[in-house]
Amino acid sequence: MVYTPSLMRKAMGYFNSFDLHLILADGRRLSFEKISQADAFLEDGDFVLDVKAGPVLALKLRRKDGLPFDIEKVDYDFDLPLKNFNRFLVPDCGRYYNRYFTPLLSWGRTISMIGGNHGNPFAAFMDHHDRIVLAIGIVGQLVEMGFTVTSPGRSLRNTLVVDRGRFRFQMNRPAGNFKLGRFTCFEEALFICENSPSWFHALHRYAEAYYQMYGSQFEILEEAFYPTWCSWVPWNSDDLNEAKILENARLAKEIGVRTIILDDGWYGPGCDSASLESNMGDYRPDVRKFPDLSGTAEKIRLLGMKSLLWVAPLAVSPEAECYQQVKGLLMEEKGRTWKSPSGFHDLCPCCPQARQLILDKIPELLAYGFDGLKVDLYNNIGSEPCTAGHNHDCTTTTQGVMRLMKEYWQRLKAIKPDALMESKNNYGNVYSAQFGSMIRGGDSPYDINNNFWNCIYPRAYSPVVHNDYLCWTSAESDHDLAILLIKQITAGVPTLSVDLAGVSESQRTVLKGWLGIYNRYLETFAKGNLEPQSGAMDVWDINGSETAIVSLLHNAKEFNWPAGKTQVLVMNGTDNHNIYTRIPETTAAVQVNLDCYLREVERTRVTLADTGTIHVPSAGLAIFDLRAESGDR
Numbered sequence: 001m002v003y004t005p006s007l008m009r010k011a012m013g014y015f016n017s018f019d020l021h022l023i024l025a026d027g028r029r030l031s032f033e034k035i036s037q038a039d040a041f042l043e044d045g046d047f048v049l050d051v052k053a054g055p056v057l058a059l060k061l062r063r064k065d066g067l068p069f070d071i072e073k074v075d076y077d078f079d080l081p082l083k084n085f086n087r088f089l090v091p092d093c094g095r096y097y098n099r100y101f102t103p104l105l106s107w108g109r110t111i112s113m114i115g116g117n118h119g120n121p122f123a124a125f126m127d128h129h130d131r132i133v134l135a136i137g138i139v140g141q142l143v144e145m146g147f148t149v150t151s152p153g154r155s156l157r158n159t160l161v162v163d164r165g166r167f168r169f170q171m172n173r174p175a176g177n178f179k180l181g182r183f184t185c186f187e188e189a190l191f192i193c194e195n196s197p198s199w200f201h202a203l204h205r206y207a208e209a210y211y212q213m214y215g216s217q218f219e220i221l222e223e224a225f226y227p228t229w230c231s232w233v234p235w236n237s238d239d240l241n242e243a244k245i246l247e248n249a250r251l252a253k254e255i256g257v258r259t260i261i262l263d264d265g266w267y268g269p270g271c272d273s274a275s276l277e278s279n280m281g282d283y284r285p286d287v288r289k290f291p292d293l294s295g296t297a298e299k300i301r302l303l304g305m306k307s308l309l310w311v312a313p314l315a316v317s318p319e320a321e322c323y324q325q326v327k328g329l330l331m332e333e334k335g336r337t338w339k340s341p342s343g344f345h346d347l348c349p350c351c352p353q354a355r356q357l358i359l360d361k362i363p364e365l366l367a368y369g370f371d372g373l374k375v376d377l378y379n380n381i382g383s384e385p386c387t388a389g390h391n392h393d394c395t396t397t398t399q400g401v402m403r404l405m406k407e408y409w410q411r412l413k414a415i416k417p418d419a420l421m422e423s424k425n426n427y428g429n430v431y432s433a434q435f436g437s438m439i440r441g442g443d444s445p446y447d448i449n450n451n452f453w454n455c456i457y458p459r460a461y462s463p464v465v466h467n468d469y470l471c472w473t474s475a476e477s478d479h480d481l482a483i484l485l486i487k488q489i490t491a492g493v494p495t496l497s498v499d500l501a502g503v504s505e506s507q508r509t510v511l512k513g514w515l516g517i518y519n520r521y522l523e524t525f526a527k528g529n530l531e532p533q534s535g536a537m538d539v540w541d542i543n544g545s546e547t548a549i550v551s552l553l554h555n556a557k558e559f560n561w562p563a564g565k566t567q568v569l570v571m572n573g574t575d576n577h578n579i580y581t582r583i584p585e586t587t588a589a590v591q592v593n594l595d596c597y598l599r600e601v602e603r604t605r606v607t608l609a610d611t612g613t614i615h616v617p618s619a620g621l622a623i624f625d626l627r628a629e630s631g632d633r
């Protein structure tokens with residue numbers, strides 16, 4: 001191992017400068033080195049780079065003669081003193097980053113956002129308390145990306161090599177064989193953050209910078225926050241039918257669910273079917289399962305519930321009736337029609353005629369009477385540029401998906417202005433989060449913590465995030481089911497996917513209790529500001545105007561009391577009954593303790609003092625009323 005320790009730069013901050021390298025289509029390479037956080041005007045041949053310092057570092061590249069030019073690649077190169085970081089946050093769509101928290105997994109490797117990871121060009125490196133040492137984000141169009149750490153790197157013999165104590169990494173855009181495109185003026189900006197209590201805060205600030213530059217507009221519908229039940233997990237979709245949906249809708253309503261999703265398989269064999277024959281892409285109801293699909297939607301509506309219908313707009317099975325008609329619009333990879341591991345092809349999102357075909361299907365889907373669509377599987381897509389002979393108006397697949405998402409949302413809204421639409425981790429990024437009602441965490445059945453990370457990531461930049469659908473068995477205790485629900489409610493909108501007919505009476509009481517609390521405090525959950533109390537992310541605040549909700553997770557033993565609220569709810573997702581709290585001033589309150597079923601077990605007057613301890617049942621809830629403290633009850 002080669003190791004030469006370097007002198008650490010002191011005081012002024014960790015970040016110093018970066019180099020920007022470009023490869024042009026004519027083979028020329030442009031280099032702009034030592035770009036710091038200051039205004040600069042740099043030249044390389046007949047190109048000029050204008051650097052403007054501000055909340056972000058704005059970069060403008062153009063030719064001196066003003067003519068357009070074609071860029072193949074843009075690389076941002078960083079060279080910093082190496083530190084022992086506690087965690088890494090690699091660029092990602094929010095679905096895989098938690099698998100790369102360990103810095104060592106990045107040494108000498110490229111982590112790619114390609115082939116369905118339509119993620120954010122944002123990376124962060126944390127200190128021993130998971131505060132930000134440095135976070136870097138590129139504010140630019142979303143494309144495939146590579147994040148490569150070259151030091152610590154690997155020798156030709158695959159041995160770890162640290163070059164002179166340096167931490168060197170690159171952000172390469174676009175990754176793989178994609179090319180960036182044609183520009184008259186190439187504009188991007190660099191977000192640089194060296195001081196933030198957590199990566200969640202830094203990602204939030206990056207998103208604010210992104211929205212500032214791109215003028216993103218979110219349409220927030222109250223219905224998007226409704227607890228949701230989905231048909232996906234409980235059965236094989238071969239066994240899906242109207243009776244099962246309606247029975248579950250009735251049971252779901254009783255426990256506080258307000259939206260039903262009819263998932264994959266309503267039109268024929270779903271992705272979970274043992275049958276390899278599929279008609280995915282045709283999207284006409286399977287009358288053996290749903291003799292009258294519009295009638296099913298109407299019956300859900302008459303229950304007073306909202307409904308969503310699943311669709312995978314890009315996917316076309318080889319056996320689908322539409323296959324012959326659309327085969328010229330399918331993606332090709334290296335001259336062969338691309339086929340996913342699940343066995344279906346994709347319409348090419350970079351092809352305007354393919355997108356038009358997809359958009360023209362929306363009226364037919366909405367005509368069944370559902371309140372919106374669950375739009376799925378933009379992530380099952382190839383990682384090579386499409387080689388088909390049809391037209392292309394986007395240069396990379398991610399660009400095509402982004403354009404399709406925008407057009408899909410616009411068309412949906414034009415037909416049904418109050419339509420709901422669910423998108424998912426892999427393609428709900430800082431740019432596209434605005435094209436839909438909510439982003440859902442990627443599939444994490446029976447893995448609540450993975451689901452938690454998948455949801456928390458988009459929560460940093462998107463106002464409505466749905467959990468992946470909670471599923472559990474009778475092996476789960478009532479206490480632990482409550483813990484699962486606390487984690488869900490902290491991360492976003494609670495969602496379920498179990499056959500409720502088989503859920504025990506006591507588990508149903510737990511569900512009804514926690515969904516009841518969620519619905520009762522919906523205003524705070526929906527509009528309150530969510531943030532972790534520290535980089536450890538085991539204590540979360542949801543701060544509304546009058547009410548604050550504190551969520552304690554994993555093994556949290558202490559929290560900071562939310563200041564200036566008349567009501568404070570403490571959800572105890574830990575196994576600790578006595579929680580240490582820091583309170584700025586001694587406060588009297590009435591405390592009501594509820595157990596995991598949300599049944600009142602204790603009502604007391606308490607005096608909350610700094611460095612004191614409060615008692616909250618594990619898997620339960622404490623409600624502190626600070627207004628009632630002076631009055632008699």
Ligand SMILES: [Zn+2]
Nearest residue numbers: 348351386388
């Ligand atoms: Zn194509």
